[in-house]
Structures are given as structure tokens and as C-alpha cells.
Amino acid sequence: xxxxxxxxxxxxxxxxxxxxxxxxxxxxxxxxxxxxxxxxxxxxxxxxxxxxxxxxxxxxxxxxxxxxxxxxxxxxxxxxxxxxxxxxxxxxxxxxxxxxxxxxxxxxxxxxxxxxxxxxxxxxxxxxxxxxxxxxxxxxxxxxxxxxxxxxxxxxxxxxxxxxxxxxxxxxxxxxxxxxxxxxxxxxxxxxxxxxxxxxxxxxxxxxxxxxxxxxxxxxxxxxxxxxxxxxxxxxxxxxxxxxxxxxxxxxxxxxxxxxxxxxxxxxxxxxxxxxxxxxxxxxxxxxxxxxxxxxxxxxxxxxxxxxxxxxxxxxxxxxxxxxxxxxxxxxxxxxxxxxxxxxxxxxxxxxxxxxxxxxxxxxxxxxxxxxxxxxxxxxxxxxxxxxxxxxxxxxxxxxxxxxxxxxxxxxxxxxxxxxxxxxxxxxxxxxxxxxxxxxxxxxxxxxxxxxxxxxxxxxxxxxxxxxxxxxxxxxxxxxxxxxxxxxxxxxxxxxxxxxxxxxxxxxxxxxxxxxxxxxxxxxxxxxxxxxxxxxxxxxxxxxxxxxxxxxxxxxxxxxxxxxxxxxxxxxxxxxxxxxxxxxxxxxxxxxxxxxxxxxxxxxxxxxxxxx
Numbered sequence: 001x002x003x004x005x006x007x008x009x010x011x012x013x014x015x016x017x018x019x020x021x022x023x024x025x026x027x028x029x030x031x032x033x034x035x036x037x038x039x040x041x042x043x044x045x046x047x048x049x050x051x052x053x054x055x056x057x058x059x060x061x062x063x064x065x066x067x068x069x070x071x072x073x074x075x076x077x078x079x080x081x082x083x084x085x086x087x088x089x090x091x092x093x094x095x096x097x098x099x100x101x102x103x104x105x106x107x108x109x110x111x112x113x114x115x116x117x118x119x120x121x122x123x124x125x126x127x128x129x130x131x132x133x134x135x136x137x138x139x140x141x142x143x144x145x146x147x148x149x150x151x152x153x154x155x156x157x158x159x160x161x162x163x164x165x166x167x168x169x170x171x172x173x174x175x176x177x178x179x180x181x182x183x184x185x186x187x188x189x190x191x192x193x194x195x196x197x198x199x200x201x202x203x204x205x206x207x208x209x210x211x212x213x214x215x216x217x218x219x220x221x222x223x224x225x226x227x228x229x230x231x232x233x234x235x236x237x238x239x240x241x242x243x244x245x246x247x248x249x250x251x252x253x254x255x256x257x258x259x260x261x262x263x264x265x266x267x268x269x270x271x272x273x274x275x276x277x278x279x280x281x282x283x284x285x286x287x288x289x290x291x292x293x294x295x296x297x298x299x300x301x302x303x304x305x306x307x308x309x310x311x312x313x314x315x316x317x318x319x320x321x322x323x324x325x326x327x328x329x330x331x332x333x334x335x336x337x338x339x340x341x342x343x344x345x346x347x348x349x350x351x352x353x354x355x356x357x358x359x360x361x362x363x364x365x366x367x368x369x370x371x372x373x374x375x376x377x378x379x380x381x382x383x384x385x386x387x388x389x390x391x392x393x394x395x396x397x398x399x400x401x402x403x404x405x406x407x408x409x410x411x412x413x414x415x416x417x418x419x420x421x422x423x424x425x426x427x428x429x430x431x432x433x434x435x436x437x438x439x440x441x442x443x444x445x446x447x448x449x450x451x452x453x454x455x456x457x458x459x460x461x462x463x464x465x466x467x468x469x470x471x472x473x474x475x476x477x478x479x480x481x482x483x484x485x486x487x488x489x490x491x492x493x494x495x496x497x498x499x500x501x502x503x504x505x506x507x508x509x510x511x512x513x514x515x516x517x518x519x520x521x522x523x524x525x526x527x528x529x530x531x532x533x534x535x536x537x538x539x540x541x542x543x544x545x546x547x548x549x550x551x552x553x554x555x556x557x558x559x560x561x562x563x564x565x566x567x568x569x570x571x572x573x574x575x576x577x578x579x580x581x582x583x584x585x586x587x588x589x590x591x592x593x594x595x596x597x598x599x600x601x602x603x604x605x606x607x608x609x610x611x612x
Contacts, residue, residue, distance in 0.1 A: 113581070
């Protein structure tokens with residue numbers, strides 16, 4: 001008999017609340033719990049809490065049965081069961097490895113519907129999974145989209161869909177891999193001081209000064225590509241420089257001053273709180289923000305695309321190293337430096353992009369790249385450094401989290417608010433569009449193909465980045481402590497990737513278990529009533545955001561099980577697939593899972609969720 005985890009509605013305690021129309025916010029949703037309820041795994045056929053026995057709640061029965069079981073008649077799926085009971089809506093049963101070989105699901109009510117979520121909890125690699133079924137009925141769901149929000153005049157409040165020009169995120173993954181392969185980090189030789197400054201204080205630049213930088217992004221320490229820029233603004237924490245050969249018709253002096261001021265007052269304090277301090281190797285207490293057409297040129301050969309900016313750890317290395325902990329990098333700029341896209345209305349340097357479009361995502365790009373700078377600073381030059389560069393997927397997840405934090409700071413909202421788009425005012429929608437919008441479209445790319453993508457995939461695609469951000473947010477919410485403590489621990493840890501996350505959350509088995517629960521929530525959260533808090537995204541109602549952008553549903557790829565077909569699916573480590581099916585009253589469906597002709601490996605989890 002298979003072991004099962006029984007879950008269902010759990011009592012929900014007090015949660016962080018907003019002062020913005022809280023009662024309306026709660027309509028149509030459920031009260032959230034700040035803490036995650038416990039659950040138990042039992043090997044006996046039944047489990048019910050004393051309270052559930054008193055009130056006579058439904059008890060689930062999902063039993064493994066082998067292929068030799070005799071049938072109970074038409075529509076039973078050929079399962080021999082001692083008793084048959086039904087799952088309540090929102091309840092789940094979990095099977096893993098060999099216990100998932102054959103699962104029997106029974107119905108006691110008319111029109112029951114389910115989804116079986118199969119997840120690979122392997123750290124890497126592909127698992128081939130075959131699904132056979134008997135006794136299923138057609139399925140109608142998922143629920144239809146709800147109407148989007150409107151302003152006082154009855155007009156829709158748009159959550160902007162992706163623009164005609166789309167963000168080209170591939171450069172970031174290439175840079176992170178270049179750093180790990182080419183930069184000479186001598187791990188094991190500790191830094192004497194941590195976040196070391198230059199031997200003597202650096203001179204503060206003045207407006208009008210000319211500065212020359214290597215903007216090469218395809219090689220770490222060779223083949224420099226030099227560009228000269230003019231200092232346009234100097235603030236307490238920033239030196240803003242514009243390439244002298246940038247296209248005309250771009251940013252004005254007031255724009256550069258705004259970016260410098262916003263960096264000082266918004267980006268730096270938020271990053272310092274949540275991730276730590278950047279280094280100051282040129283001893284000027286400032287970060288150089290270089291607006292250059294060289295960034296535009298990176299996407300010139302990719303239609304309808306742009307690269308918003310980048311940071312390269314190469315610039316934190318000495319040109320000539322006096323010895324450990326860091327080796328020499330001859331083309332380093334020896335400065336804390338961010339590279340930013342510039343307006344190009346006529347397409348002189350790359351794809352055409354208007355000034356107002358670049359302005360709209362400049363601050364969020366600065367925030368994203370600044371997290372990379374802080375991360376590299378802490379790992380290369382921090383008190384316990386040098387340490388290996390963070391794995392790309394987690395480094396990007398932290399930078400996308402910085403984008404999310406900018407949204408919270410600018411909107412006045414908070415994590416764990418279960419933000420539903422219908423409850424946002426115009427100012428909050430504006431903040432969403434400026435800072436958080438692209439996180440959701442990256443996340444949607446993952447939901448389009450969740451079997452072959454993963455939050456911790458070594459090949460960091462746009463889909464991986466969306467999944468990694470969302471899983472990190474889920475993990476922080478389920479962990480339940482101060483977000484800043486968790487994120488700073490991830491940045492300062494000697495570990496990387498899954499081991500880094502495991503060290504912060506309580507072990508690798510915990511992280512992988514949470515990946516399985518998160519995968520169930522991707523389908524059921526905010527759509528299936530009675531869902532256990534452990535599956536819930538406590539911060540976001542993502543589907544409401546997709547609906548508000550007038551995107552076509554159902555927003556997550558699934559398969560409808562029809563009677564008797566054979567379905568084959570490959571799952572990458574951390575990936576999931578969703579099989580939807582119905583049951584007629586009084587029938588039993590048998591679902592048979594196999595991998596390469598045998599039982600599923602221990603890393604495969606199957607969770608059955610009743611949805612209707």
C-alpha cells in the first residue's frame with residue numbers, strides 16, 4: 001500500500017495586511033496564513049484529525065494497486081479496493097517513486113475533477129515518464145478568467161503586455177558563464193580586509209570630465225572594446241557617464257540627474273538592506289553608470305529585441321595582480337561599473353527604441369544589475385572571500401527579486417499580501433508596470449512549458465529566470481522570516497546554487513520538497529478553494545495579472561486525460577507536468593506511471609489535487 005500525504009484546508013492565522021481597501025481585497029479570496037501548516041505522512045489506509053472526525057469531513061482514499069488487481073465493474077479502472085471514498089475540493093494525495101506506479105482515484109459525487117501533478121525532484125537530467133489511464137471522464141476546467149480592473153470612469157487599467165521590442169535576457173547568462181570560466185578567482189586565499197578599497201582615495205569625477213572604459217562583453221580579460229564618455233551627473237553614490245558617440249535625441253541632463261538621485265535614494269538603500277554592500281575598489285564611494293550605444297549593439301542582430309544593460313565582474317579584478325586572492329585581468333576597468341542601454345530613435349546603433357521606452361525601464365535595470373555587483377563584491381572581496389561565483393539561476397533570481405523589491409518600495413505594498421490586480425489603484429499599477437511587469441512575463445514563459453524548464457536549470461533561459469524568481473519568492477514566504485535576512489544569507493554564503501538555498505532553508509531535501517509543493521500551487525493557487533497554505537503563493541495572485549493583460553488562458557500548460565491513451569512526457573529536474581481528468585460518480589480511475597518500462601524513480605512525485 002502506498003504511503004500518502006493528506007492535506008486539505010488548514011486553519012489560517014493573522015497575516016500582514018495592507019491599509020488599502022482591505023475588505024475589498026479579501027472578497028473572492030481567502031485569508032492567508034503567515035506560517036505554513038504542518039502535514040503528516042501515513043502508511044495506514046486512512047488519516048483524519050480528531051476535529052475532522054467530529055465534523056465528519058470527507059476522508060481521502062488514493063491507493064496504489066498493481067496490474068493484477070481484479071475489477072469492480074465498468075468504469076472502476078480495474079482496481080480492487082476495500083473501500084472507496086472521495087477527496088474534498090482542495091485536498092491532495094502525494095505519491096513518490098515506486099508508490100506512484102499505479103494510483104486509483106474514486107468519486108462519490110457527480111462531476112468531480114482532478115489534476116495530477118508529476119514533478120521531477122532530481123537535481124538535474126531528464127526523466128522519461130509514461131502515463132496510462134482507465135476510467136477517466138472528460139474535464140471542463142480550469143476556471144474562466146475574471147473581469148479585469150477598471151478606473152472610476154469604467155475604463156480598463158492595463159497591466160502592460162510586452163512591448164514590440166522584447167528584452168533579450170540571453171546576454172546575462174553568457175556573462176555569468178564567462179565569469180565562472182575565465183576570471184581567475186583563487187578560492188581558498190582569503191581577502192585580508194574584505195571589500196578592499198584602492199590603496200589611496202580615488203578622485204571624484206566632475207561634470208564634463210571624459211572617461212574611457214572597456215565595454216567588451218564577449219571576453220573577460222582580452223580584446224578590449226574602448227568607449228569614451230562624458231560625465232553628465234555626480235551624486236553621493238553615482239557617477240553618470242554618457243558615451244560621446246551615442247545617437248542623438250536621447251536623454252537630457254535632467255534625465256541623468258534623475259537616474260543618479262534615484263540610485264542614491266532608492267536603489268542603494270534597498271540593496272544594502274537586502275543583499276549587502278558593494279565594494280569600492282576605486283575608493284570614490286560611487287558606482288559608475290555608463291550609458292553607451294555598445295549595449296544597444298549587443299542586440300543589433302536580433303530582430304525586435306534589446307539588451308537593457310549589464311554588469312561584468314571583470315571590472316572588480318586588478319589589471320596587474322599583486323597576488324592572491326584575485327588574479328590579473330588586463331582589460332578590467334578597475335571600478336564598480338554598470339553598462340546601460342541608450343535611446344536610439346532612428347536605429348543607428350541597433351534596433352529602434354524611443355527615449356520614453358528606455359526611460360521606463362532604466363531604473364529597474366540599474367537595480368537588477370546593482371544586485372549582480374553587490375553579489376560579486378561580496379563573493380570576491382567580502383570578509384570570507386574569495387568564493388566561487390554564484391550559479392547563474394540563483395544570481396538572476398536574486399536580481400529579479402531586487403526588481404520586485406523596487407515595486408514594493410515604490411507602491412507601498414508588501415510581500416505576503418496576495419496581491420490581486422483588481423485591488424490595485426492607478427499608482428500601484430504604474431509601479432507594477434515600471435518594476436515588476438517583466439518578472440511576470442518571464443514567469444509566464446516558464447508556465448508555457450513547465451516540464452522542460454526548471455527554477456534551477458543550469459541552462460538559464462528566460463523561462464528559467466521567471467521560474468527561479470517565483471520559486472525564490474515562494475520559498476521566502478514559506479520560510480516566514482525577514483526577507484532581508486534570507487537574501488543576505490544567500491549572498492554571503494560560501495555555497496552556491498541548490499546547496500546555497502539548502503543551507504538557508506534547512507537542507508536539500510527541504511528545498512526539493514518545496515519544489516514539489518510549489519509545482520502544485522502553480523496550478524491550484526487562487527483557483528482551487530480549500531488549498532493547503534503550503535501550496536500557496538502568499539505574495540501574488542499571478543493569474544489575475546495575466547488576465548489583466550488580456551492574455552489568453554489557461555496560463556499554464558496541461559494535458560487532458562482521455563480514456564485509455566498512452567502519454568509520454570520528459571521532465572527535467574525541477575520540472576512538472578499537469579494531467580487533468582474527470583470522474584463520474586461511483587467510478588474509479590486508475591492512473592499508471594512508468595519510466596523506461598519500470599516504476600518511476602524515487603525523484604518523481606505525483607500529487608493528485610481535486611479541483612472541482
